[in-house]
Amino acid sequence: MGPGVKASIMITCLGDLFFPEVGEAMVTVLRRLGVTVDFPAGQTCCGLPLFNSGYHDEAARVAERTVRLFGEAEHVVVPSGSCAWMVKTEYPGLLKHDRILKAAADSLAARTRELSQFIVEVLGVTRVESDFAGKVTYHDSCHLLRGLGESRSPRTLLRNIPGVDLVELPGSDECCGFGGSFSVRLPEVSTAILDKKLGNVEATGAGCLVACDAGCLMQMGGGLSRRASRVRPLHLAQLLAGGRR
Amino acid sequence: MSEDLLRVPFPQRAGAALKDAFLQEALTIATTKFIDLRREAFEGFPQGDALRDRARGIKEATLQRLDHYLGLLADNVERLGGHVHWAATGEEAREIVLRLCRDRGVRMAVKSKSMATEEIDLNEALEHAGVTPIETDLGEYIIQLAHEKPSHIIAPAIHKTKGQVAELFSRELSGRFAADPEVLTAVARKELRQKFLQADLGITGANFAVAETGTLVLVTNEGNGRMVTSLPRLHVAVMGMEKVIPTMTDLVVFLSILAKSATGQKLSSYTTLVRGPRQPGELEGPEHFHLILLDSGRVRQIGGPLREALYCLRCGACLNVCPVYRQIGGHAYGHTYPGPIGILLTAMLKGTDSVKDLAHASSLCGACKDVCPVRIDIPRMLVELREQVAHEHVAPVAERMLFRAAGRLMASPALFRLGARAGRLFQRPFTRGGKLRSLPLFFGRWTATRDLPPVAPRTFSERWDELDGPKR
Amino acid sequence: MTTRAEFLGRVRAEMRKVGAPGPPAAPERPAHLGEAAAAVRREMSERWPEALVRFVQEFERVAGVFHRVATPAEVPGVIRAIARERGAREILTWAPAELGMDLGPPLGPELAVLPAPPGGGELDRLRHREEAARAGIGVTGADLALAETGTLVLLSGAGRPRSTSLLPETHVAVFGPGALVESLEQVGAILEALHVDPARSMSGAVINFITGPSRTADIELTLTRGVHGPKFVHAVFVDGLGGAPR
Numbered sequence: 001m002g003p004g005v006k007a008s009i010m011i012t013c014l015g016d017l018f019f020p021e022v023g024e025a026m027v028t029v030l031r032r033l034g035v036t037v038d039f040p041a042g043q044t045c046c047g048l049p050l051f052n053s054g055y056h057d058e059a060a061r062v063a064e065r066t067v068r069l070f071g072e073a074e075h076v077v078v079p080s081g082s083c084a085w086m087v088k089t090e091y092p093g094l095l096k097h098d099r100i101l102k103a104a105a106d107s108l109a110a111r112t113r114e115l116s117q118f119i120v121e122v123l124g125v126t127r128v129e130s131d132f133a134g135k136v137t138y139h140d141s142c143h144l145l146r147g148l149g150e151s152r153s154p155r156t157l158l159r160n161i162p163g164v165d166l167v168e169l170p171g172s173d174e175c176c177g178f179g180g181s182f183s184v185r186l187p188e189v190s191t192a193i194l195d196k197k198l199g200n201v202e203a204t205g206a207g208c209l210v211a212c213d214a215g216c217l218m219q220m221g222g223g224l225s226r227r228a229s230r231v232r233p234l235h236l237a238q239l240l241a242g243g244r245r
Numbered sequence: 246m247s248e249d250l251l252r253v254p255f256p257q258r259a260g261a262a263l264k265d266a267f268l269q270e271a272l273t274i275a276t277t278k279f280i281d282l283r284r285e286a287f288e289g290f291p292q293g294d295a296l297r298d299r300a301r302g303i304k305e306a307t308l309q310r311l312d313h314y315l316g317l318l319a320d321n322v323e324r325l326g327g328h329v330h331w332a333a334t335g336e337e338a339r340e341i342v343l344r345l346c347r348d349r350g351v352r353m354a355v356k357s358k359s360m361a362t363e364e365i366d367l368n369e370a371l372e373h374a375g376v377t378p379i380e381t382d383l384g385e386y387i388i389q390l391a392h393e394k395p396s397h398i399i400a401p402a403i404h405k406t407k408g409q410v411a412e413l414f415s416r417e418l419s420g421r422f423a424a425d426p427e428v429l430t431a432v433a434r435k436e437l438r439q440k441f442l443q444a445d446l447g448i449t450g451a452n453f454a455v456a457e458t459g460t461l462v463l464v465t466n467e468g469n470g471r472m473v474t475s476l477p478r479l480h481v482a483v484m485g486m487e488k489v490i491p492t493m494t495d496l497v498v499f500l501s502i503l504a505k506s507a508t509g510q511k512l513s514s515y516t517t518l519v520r521g522p523r524q525p526g527e528l529e530g531p532e533h534f535h536l537i538l539l540d541s542g543r544v545r546q547i548g549g550p551l552r553e554a555l556y557c558l559r560c561g562a563c564l565n566v567c568p569v570y571r572q573i574g575g576h577a578y579g580h581t582y583p584g585p586i587g588i589l590l591t592a593m594l595k596g597t598d599s600v601k602d603l604a605h606a607s608s609l610c611g612a613c614k615d616v617c618p619v620r621i622d623i624p625r626m627l628v629e630l631r632e633q634v635a636h637e638h639v640a641p642v643a644e645r646m647l648f649r650a651a652g653r654l655m656a657s658p659a660l661f662r663l664g665a666r667a668g669r670l671f672q673r674p675f676t677r678g679g680k681l682r683s684l685p686l687f688f689g690r691w692t693a694t695r696d697l698p699p700v701a702p703r704t705f706s707e708r709w710d711e712l713d714g715p716k717r
Numbered sequence: 718m719t720t721r722a723e724f725l726g727r728v729r730a731e732m733r734k735v736g737a738p739g740p741p742a743a744p745e746r747p748a749h750l751g752e753a754a755a756a757v758r759r760e761m762s763e764r765w766p767e768a769l770v771r772f773v774q775e776f777e778r779v780a781g782v783f784h785r786v787a788t789p790a791e792v793p794g795v796i797r798a799i800a801r802e803r804g805a806r807e808i809l810t811w812a813p814a815e816l817g818m819d820l821g822p823p824l825g826p827e828l829a830v831l832p833a834p835p836g837g838g839e840l841d842r843l844r845h846r847e848e849a850a851r852a853g854i855g856v857t858g859a860d861l862a863l864a865e866t867g868t869l870v871l872l873s874g875a876g877r878p879r880s881t882s883l884l885p886e887t888h889v890a891v892f893g894p895g896a897l898v899e900s901l902e903q904v905g906a907i908l909e910a911l912h913v914d915p916a917r918s919m920s921g922a923v924i925n926f927i928t929g930p931s932r933t934a935d936i937e938l939t940l941t942r943g944v945h946g947p948k949f950v951h952a953v954f955v956d957g958l959g960g961a962p963r
Contacts, residue, residue: 011705013655015705016665016706017665017700017701017704018698018699018700018701019698019701020701020703020704020705020707020708023705023708024705024708024712039706039712041658041709042658043658043706044654044655044656044658044661045661047655049651050648050651050652051628052609052628052631053631053648054604054628054629054630054631054633054634054640055632055635055648055649056632057652058648058649058651058652058656059652062652062656065656142608142609142610142611142612143611146610146611146612146614146615147611173612174568174612175568175608175610175612177568177608178608179607179608179609179610180608180609181605182605182607182608182609183608184687184688185256185605186256186605186606187690187693187694188256188259188260188263188694189263189572189573189606190608191694191695192263192572193569193608194694194695218697218698219695221696221698222691222695222696222697223694223695225680225695225696226694226695271937274938275938278938308732309732311728311732312725312732315724315728319721329721330718331719331720331721331723331724333719333723333724333727337718337719341718382935383935383944384933384935387935387936400934400935400938401935402935402936403938405936405937407936407937407939426936426937426941427941430933430936430941430943430944431943433944434944437945438850438945441945442846457912458912458915460912466931466932466933466944467931467932467933467946468931468944468945468946468947469944471879471883471925471945471946472883472945474923475880475883475923476880486724486728492909493905493909493912494905494906496905496908497901497902497904497908498905501901508934510779510928511775511865511866511867511928512866512868512926512928513928514779514927514928514929514930514931514932514946515925515926515928515931516925516926516928517923517924517925517926518908518923518924518925518926519922519923520922520923521922522922523921523922524919524920524922525837526875527837527873527874527875527878527920527922528834528841528842528845529842529845529846529873529878529879529880530873530879530921530922530923538724540719540724540727544724544727544728546731547728547732547734548730548732548734548735549731549734552735
């Protein structure tokens with residue numbers, strides 16, 4: 001449980017540059033749950049964009065950096081399913097050429113979790129006190145859902161916020177069309193996929209769209225903003241933190 | 246695939262598909278239907294997961310003794326009076342078929358659905374040699390009349406309306422037919438019945454070949470597989486060499502999950518087990534049976550990075566769930582095999598160069614891997630293909646430079662911070678209402694259709710000192 | 718042209734690249750093939766009534782039409798009714814020995830019964846082909862009736878031509894309790910046993926699994942039946958039809 005647990009934040013490149021408020025919300029929530037939070041300096045990126053485009057040597061160098069940076073962390077908490085997946089699933093393979101680095105990668109993989117998984121599995125908490133209220137719908141990001149097999153923790157946490165009315169999103173398990181560089185290599189296809197997703201989102205009548213991945217939020221948020229939708233895209237951490245809008 | 250089509254770059258082919266309103270509707274309806282049918286079939290089938298694991302295990306075990314099983318298959322087919330040919334390339338396979346046609350005086354051939362024969366462009370070769378090939382699978386028959394290529398592995402004519410089919414039949418078969426599937430099916434039945442009865446040669450592919458018994462297995466719904474292997478006097482089967490499986494016990498494992506994955510049926514209407522030419526005392530069946538085992542890039546993958554793609558059963562389940570396929574359909578891919586597995590198969594058959602764009606025609610969402618009956622890890626292999634594309638210098642120089650630079654940026658916190666500051670500087674003229682709505686150059690690809698959040702005035706790292714202040 | 722040795726040589730060269738990953742998992746199957754099939758027979762001699770219930774469910778689900786009679790003598794009546802319904806005048810059948818009954822006397826002269834010829838000569842073949850193309854109904858037996866999927870399994874061979882269940886618009890399969898099996902797994906065991914000594918157990922080259930009528934959804938995903946094969950499939954279950962099939 002809370003007191004005594006120390007967690008290091010892996011902020012992710014998109015989180016650091018574009019969604020610092022999500023990082024702040026994460027800190028707020030974790031502290032509320034009694035976690036001592038720290039932030040190893042010098043973070044950049046987990047290397048997923050390099051890996052997915054086939055630049056594996058470069059990705060391995062970034063992986064090595066990250067593994068060293070978080071060497072002392074007891075728990076590593078990530079506000080992004082795709083980055084958590086990268087660290088847990090791909091780092092060991094990228095670093096297998098060096099026995100010591102591979103061992104360090106295995107260790108980091110075991111200590112790293114996406115935020116909702118950390119709260120539910122490590123802290124054993126399923127109900128976070130938050131004053132957030134409204135009708136909300138949840139998008140399953142691909143790496144969290146299929147890569148890490150996680151679809152329950154976020155929904156449990158959402159349902160247990162007293163003011164939240166969680167409405168299931170039809171096709172919640174369908175991709176939002178981000179796919180990293182895919183979104184700019186094939187922008188028309190990416191947008192067509194996005195339009196289908198946003199059609200489903202708006203049909204739910206929810207005022208808020210929640211996800212656990214910065215890439216998905218950038219893509220879906222970018223589309224919602226472009227069509228001046230009243231649906232607000234928010235990260236799970238922001239609902240859990242609550243506070244005035 | 247049509248060379249003209251391939252001259253148009255993939256992004257443009259994809260763009261054209263997105264603008265085709267009927268195609269969009271047809272794709273949505275068809276893929277959604279197949280997804281629902283498959284889900285229902287597996288929901289009522291708890292043994293499904295274990296059987297999929299077993300199926301994958303059988304495929305892997307077969308690859309590990311592939312030479313043995315291919316030899317065993319050939320021995321058994323020959324023992325039954327059949328002939329086995331070994332084709333290293335598509336061209337060799339075509340040559341073998343053409344030679345058989347010449348030797349046996351074949352003028353007309355009826356074909357049941359075979360992706361392998363599509364792959365090697367057999368129909369074109371037959372026509373040039375004066376042999377008329379007639380596709381008998383209704384979907385394939387339609388596209389043959391229309392001079393098109395299939396757009397889906399299971400439902401080749403999914404991109405055509407019933408009106409278009411009626412028009413096509415009316416034109417090609419001299420009649421006036423209503424745009425009613427029942428009517429059109431009856432027309433095809435009558436027309437093709439004659440062809441089955443008159444044809445000199447029946448050509449099939451094979452879903453499986455059981456090594457231990459020398460049996461070819463055809464999974465169909467229409468009955469054309471049975472016609473083609475029973476009525477003409479000669480039967481030729483073209484089969485990718487990776488379709489061999491060891492035993493009948495193995496066969497039923499695959500049968501229990503194949504039709505469910507493809508169409509949601511427990512079994513297709515017909516599963517036909519063919520052991521060679523007709524037996525003495527049998528009234529019907531071909532006098533001669535020839536099996537052509539096809540390499541054409543497959544053998545090289547036994548020890549290669551696309552090895553798992555050799556497990557593929559050609560069920561089409563991955564196409565139906567792929568967000569990209571669902572938007573652009575099969576033709577836009579430009580090759581015989583579309584969809585997620587299609588990208589891997591194209592690389593296998595035509596080399597890395599052929600997929601320099603297609604390797605990126607995926608958001609790596611993983612839905613394909615979820616539904617694959619033999620659990621092929623398609624996303625992983627797509628990433629490996631991308632690595633090959635990057636390393637073999639197939640990717641454009643500018644892209645490689647960009648990613649190398651990005652790599653350096655991500656490896657250095659100082660450069661990363663600099664990048665953030667540069668971003669904040671450059672975005673200023675483009676920020677409107679707290680968002681970036683229109684960016685120049687490369688970034689315009691995003692902002693053409695989506696807003697972008699600006700780089701934050703202070704990044705999380707820059708805010709940390711304050712956040713760290715009041716400690717618990 | 719590539720020889721077998723060259724082709725397999727290339728296969729082996731690639732296999733060596735992967736190295737030896739340990740002995741491959743032996744394909745799982747019953748240790749004694751004949752025994753497993755015999756075990757299925759024994760089991761089914763008890764369980765056939767349950768299997769029949771499931772068979773009917775699944776058979777009807779794939780648009781099969783099911784009939785049940787107590788004795789072989791009642792079978793012609795069922796066929797006469799089907800012929801009337803479909804306006805059929807000619808009935809193609811397997812040879813009486815294969816069918817377990819001779820339909821000629823009870824159905825004629827009102828209906829023309831065309832049994833498979835005993836011979837296998839070219840003349841017989843041509844005449845049979847013409848008959849098969851005309852007949853409105855084809856009557857066969859069924860070597861297996863698979864309850865799990867509502868499937869009829871037919872072995873081709875002497876006196877049991879392939880087109881009887883393929884060319885006519887209506888296919889009628891007549892079988893008894895001995896044909897019923899429950900699962901695809903059991904079918905696998907039986908197939909294994911059949912192929913232990915195929916020359917003895919099978920006189921033909923084809924085994925057909927038939928699950929409902931011929932169908933397609935290739936035009937706008939609209940389901941239509943009777944594309945190339947039969948449009949209607951009937952099963953006539955005869956309680957009193959004994960004799961174990963294969």
